Amino acid sequence: MTKDYNREIPSPEETIIFLRKMEVPSKARWTPDDVSSTPSSSGMQRSSCSSLKMFLAALSFAYFSKALSGSYMKSTITQLERRFDIPSYLIGVIDGSFEIGNLLVIAFVSYFGAKLHRPKIIAIGCVLMSFGTFLIAMPHFILGRYKFQSSVRGSMNSTTTFGPCPASSAESTQAGDKASILPSVGCEQESSVSMWIYVFLGNVLRGIGETPVHPLGISYIDDYARSENAALYISCVQTISIIGPVFGYLLGSLCAKIYVDIGYVNMETITITPGDARWVGAWWLGYLIAGAITLMSAVPFWFLPKSLPIPVDKQLNANFTPEQTRFIKDSPSAMEHKFRPEEPANFHQMAKEFVPTLKSLLGSPVYITYLCVTIIQFNSLIGMVTYKPKYIEQHYGKSASKANFLMGMVNIPAVALGMFSGGVLMKKFKLGVMGAAKFAFGTSLLGYFLSLFFFAMGCDNAKVAGITMSYTGVEGLSYQQPSLFSECNSGCLCSGSDWDPVCGENGITYVSPCLAGCTSSTGAGKNTVFHQCRCVAVTGAGSQPSNLTASLGHCPIRDSCDTMFPYFLFLSVITSFIISLGGTPGFMLLIRCIKPEFKSLALGVHTLATRTLAGIPAPIYFGAVIDTTCLKWGNTKCGRRGACRIYNTTAYRVVYLGLTMGLRTVSFFLCILGFALLRRHVKQEEKIALTNGNVEMEFESLRKEESNNSIHSDQFVRALDCNPDRETRL
Numbered sequence: 001m002t003k004d005y006n007r008e009i010p011s012p013e014e015t016i017i018f019l020r021k022m023e024v025p026s027k028a029r030w031t032p033d034d035v036s037s038t039p040s041s042s043g044m045q046r047s048s049c050s051s052l053k054m055f056l057a058a059l060s061f062a063y064f065s066k067a068l069s070g071s072y073m074k075s076t077i078t079q080l081e082r083r084f085d086i087p088s089y090l091i092g093v094i095d096g097s098f099e100i101g102n103l104l105v106i107a108f109v110s111y112f113g114a115k116l117h118r119p120k121i122i123a124i125g126c127v128l129m130s131f132g133t134f135l136i137a138m139p140h141f142i143l144g145r146y147k148f149q150s151s152v153r154g155s156m157n158s159t160t161t162f163g164p165c166p167a168s169s170a171e172s173t174q175a176g177d178k179a180s181i182l183p184s185v186g187c188e189q190e191s192s193v194s195m196w197i198y199v200f201l202g203n204v205l206r207g208i209g210e211t212p213v214h215p216l217g218i219s220y221i222d223d224y225a226r227s228e229n230a231a232l233y234i235s236c237v238q239t240i241s242i243i244g245p246v247f248g249y250l251l252g253s254l255c256a257k258i259y260v261d262i263g264y265v266n267m268e269t270i271t272i273t274p275g276d277a278r279w280v281g282a283w284w285l286g287y288l289i290a291g292a293i294t295l296m297s298a299v300p301f302w303f304l305p306k307s308l309p310i311p312v313d314k315q316l317n318a319n320f321t322p323e324q325t326r327f328i329k330d331s332p333s334a335m336e337h338k339f340r341p342e343e344p345a346n347f348h349q350m351a352k353e354f355v356p357t358l359k360s361l362l363g364s365p366v367y368i369t370y371l372c373v374t375i376i377q378f379n380s381l382i383g384m385v386t387y388k389p390k391y392i393e394q395h396y397g398k399s400a401s402k403a404n405f406l407m408g409m410v411n412i413p414a415v416a417l418g419m420f421s422g423g424v425l426m427k428k429f430k431l432g433v434m435g436a437a438k439f440a441f442g443t444s445l446l447g448y449f450l451s452l453f454f455f456a457m458g459c460d461n462a463k464v465a466g467i468t469m470s471y472t473g474v475e476g477l478s479y480q481q482p483s484l485f486s487e488c489n490s491g492c493l494c495s496g497s498d499w500d501p502v503c504g505e506n507g508i509t510y511v512s513p514c515l516a517g518c519t520s521s522t523g524a525g526k527n528t529v530f531h532q533c534r535c536v537a538v539t540g541a542g543s544q545p546s547n548l549t550a551s552l553g554h555c556p557i558r559d560s561c562d563t564m565f566p567y568f569l570f571l572s573v574i575t576s577f578i579i580s581l582g583g584t585p586g587f588m589l590l591i592r593c594i595k596p597e598f599k600s601l602a603l604g605v606h607t608l609a610t611r612t613l614a615g616i617p618a619p620i621y622f623g624a625v626i627d628t629t630c631l632k633w634g635n636t637k638c639g640r641r642g643a644c645r646i647y648n649t650t651a652y653r654v655v656y657l658g659l660t661m662g663l664r665t666v667s668f669f670l671c672i673l674g675f676a677l678l679r680r681h682v683k684q685e686e687k688i689a690l691t692n693g694n695v696e697m698e699f700e701s702l703r704k705e706e707s708n709n710s711i712h713s714d715q716f717v718r719a720l721d722c723n724p725d726r727e728t729r730l
Contacts, residue, residue: 051305052224055119056233058300059217060240062126065297066210067244068251069133069290070098071412073203074386075252075404078393079283083146083260084139084196085634085642088387088626092619095386097200099615101132101207106608109211111354111601118216119304126298128209133291135202139195140284146260148278149498149634150271165492165519207611215603222591222599224307235423235584242416242580249389249408251289256281256401271525275399276553277499277645278634361598361605366681369674370590371609373667377444378614380663383622384656390626391656394647395459396565397557406569414573418580426585434682436589440582441671447579448664450571451657457568458653459561462554464501464509464646465516467631471535477631477648488535489517497635499645503555504536505548511632516550528552593681625655 077091109121221237222230259270260280272279361367388411392403422439425431431439461468461477466484469475481496494514502513510516510533517534529549536548594602627644629651634642 052221054300055220055304056237058119058297058304059122059213059221060237061300062122062213062217062297063237063241064244064247065126065290065294066129066213067241068248069129069206069287069294071245071248071408072252072286072290073098073136075249075256075389075400075407076281076283076286077386078390078400079256079260079281080196080199081643082278083280083283084194084199085636086196087630087641087644088390088623089620090196090623092386092621092623094196094200094203095619096616097203098207098210099611101204101209102211102611103207103608103616104204105208106211106215106604106611107358109215109604111357111604117306118212118220119301119306121212122216123298123301125209125212126294126301129206130209130291130295130298132202132205132207132209133287133294135205136199137284137287137291138202139198140260142198143195145264146280148272148280150278150500165489165494165514165517211607214607215600218591218603219600231584231588232423232427234587235420235426238584238587239416239420239423242412242419246408246412246416248290249404249412251286253401253405253408255283255286256399256404258282258285260284268525271528271552273399273526273553274401275397277501279400281400357598357601358605361594361602364594365677366593366674367590367602369670369677370593371606373670373674374586374606375609375613376663376667376670378610379618380660380667382614383618383663384660386619387622387626387656391652394652395649396561396568397459397462397554398565410569410573411576414577415580418577419583422581422584425581426588431585432682433589433592434678436585436592437675437678440586440589441675443578443582444664445668447575448661448668450575450578451661453571454568454657455653457564457571459557459564459649461649462509462557462646463507464511464631465535466511467646468648469508484511484515486535488537489515492517499632499634501554502530502533502550502552504533504550506536507555508536509555510535510550513550518550526552593678622656622659625659626652629655 073095077088077095080086080094081088081091217237218234221233225233257274258281259265259267260282262282274281389400389403389407392398392406393400398406422443426436426439429435463469463475465471466486468477470483471486471488484496485494492514494512496511496515498512498514500512501509502516502518503509504516513521513530513533516530516536517532518530519532519534521528521530523529529551531549533548533550536550590602590606591599626647629648630644630646631648632645634645636642
């Protein structure tokens with residue numbers, strides 16, 4: 001290239017020939033006259049700016065819709081457990097099916113999609129996401145009405161007396177125990193089809209549709225936005241994507257309050273409340289709303305262009321000759337953008353270059369270390385977020401509706417503010433690669449130390465006779481069904497597999513009215529009151545009341561636990577904000593530590609790795625570990641194990657928080673290796689930049705020399721323009 005620049009001063013005739021060759025062979029042809037201060041130049045700049053803003057708004061809406069449906073899925077895990085009578089680990093499989101959909105197509109979409117019409121590929125993905133969301137809601141319209149175990153007859157009037165504990169002989173008691181184990185009528189029809197498979201397949205389709213949104217959308221912005229604005233734009237998109245979960249969890253809170261079969265049953269006959277372990281909300285309604293919003297997000301992308309003008313600070317010589325590049329930079333209008341000529345996609349050539357490109361990307365030690373760190377941290381994050389509403393339900397005695405409401409209104413806004421603030425701080429202080437890495441590591445480490453205080457914010461187990469304490473009042477855990485039976489209920493025909501809790505006037509919860517030894521009841525529906533409960537007298541303190549009663553539902557949680565809960569929320573908000581501060585700098589670190597031509601593929605591989613090694617396994621093994629803390633399982637009609645009814649809250653806290661913090665501890669050790677590799681990478685880049693700087697200085701001196709010579713050429717051209725005998729050629 002230096003040899004071309006050291007040519008002799010061109011003659012006027014050569015200058016004319018050179019100017020004619022400056023025409024760009026694209027649909028939007030331009031000539032030297034077009035680069036002057038004309039309305040077309042400024043119009044193109046305005047058009048490119050508005051198109052980029054339209055894409056930014058469309059991508060933000062797509063991020064919002066996919067985040068809304070994703071967070072709504074996590075808000076319904078308790079409802080799905082109870083509706084389909086499945087354990088937590090199986091819910092983890094359903095939740096991880098979204099990542100399975102990503103895994104199927106992410107690498108190919110990231111590589112080939114970057115060379116095709118990116119906005120339209122994103123539009124197709126949004127349509128697939130909406131169809132998958134609708135498919136998740138389909139089982140509700142196929143299944144029959146939801147039935148739960150209850151010893152209360154909703155149709156009874158207040159004057160009727162019902163005895164939950166009829167007198168029986170020892171023989172009938174043994175027969176009753178055996179009968180309770182046998183499958184009930186309709187078992188074969190219920191077990192023939194596992195309806196949760198539809199939820200699984202719908203979530204897979206959602207994952208396939210979501211694939212192009214992240215890698216193609218972020219790379220599109222980074223390609224056509226100025227370097228100093230790219231971080232701010234991406235942080236805006238990520239902030240809006242964090243707002244999506246706010247509405248997702250609020251939608252989950254609203255739907256959890258509504259009974260699953262609303263409009264089909266008489267609510268006066270429903271004897272359970274949203275705080276009951278058997279309650280199932282209208283989970284299907286939220287999926288219909290989320291699917292409609294996702295379908296709307298696909299519309300704007302169909303009207304956006306394949307490419308936009310590229311800022312001059314991003315590879316001016318991408319597809320132009322050196323003469324054309326120099327001519328654009330030296331034009332009087334100081335043209336801000338240029339168009340990249342659109343070339344037809346060559347799939348054979350792209351496929352041929354895929355493996356070498358992937359090999360080159362994975363050969364970067366910095367990129368591989370970054371992948372390992374984020375995979376481990378994403379395992380911790382995904383497992384924690386997936387089961388946090390359930391943790392609030394089980395540990396602090398809140399309903400699913402309230403837990404989702406708190407997640408949406410307290411936790412998620414703190415994360416959104418942290419993500420946006422991180423982008424602003426990065427722009428304000430102009431953080432480089434090392435600065436961004438140090439900032440992200442520092443915020444993560446500070447959040448880690450603050451999170452250790454969660455271990456001290458525990459609550460004792462609820463007092464449940466036969467499970468967390470004996471019928472005589474001695475505290476102690478029991479996972480065995482025989483412990484549910486005692487002398488006070490030995491004369492009753494009770495089943496140990498039922499779950500129909502009642503609260504005795506002594507403040508202790510009993511698994512069912514029968515196991516509480518209650519012999520009669522008055523009232524109907526939710527107002528039912530059980531009387532002459534012999535077990536209440538056994539575990540009661542002080543003198544025995546004349547009428548031992550019990551009411552429907554769990555006993556209220558202890559006041560000490562209610563006092564602890566606000567501190568838990570406050571610390572949760574602070575740690576969420578601090579950790580999310582490093583989100584945007586950490587993400588920009590991924591983009592800036594790789595070559596520009598590998599950007600889309602690097603984002604795709606990063607998404608693939610985190611989905612495969614974090615998104616899929618984390619909910620499964622977190623759920624499996626949580627299942628080990630279950631004290632009482634429900635049973636289906638077929639007699640198989642269903643959803644858990646009550647957990648050992650102390651063990652739940654230890655395994656849930658311990659697994660979360662343990663994974664983050666491992667990631668910090670890898671960060672030390674990452675810093676060493678990144679520092680070496682930065683030094684190498686500085687050496688290359690220094691070498692290129694010397695070449696640029698030489699080029700600048702040559703450019704100034706040619707600029708002076710072009711003045712004489714311009715005078716000659718104007719002289720020819722004034723000659724009436726000149727022949728005009730196009």
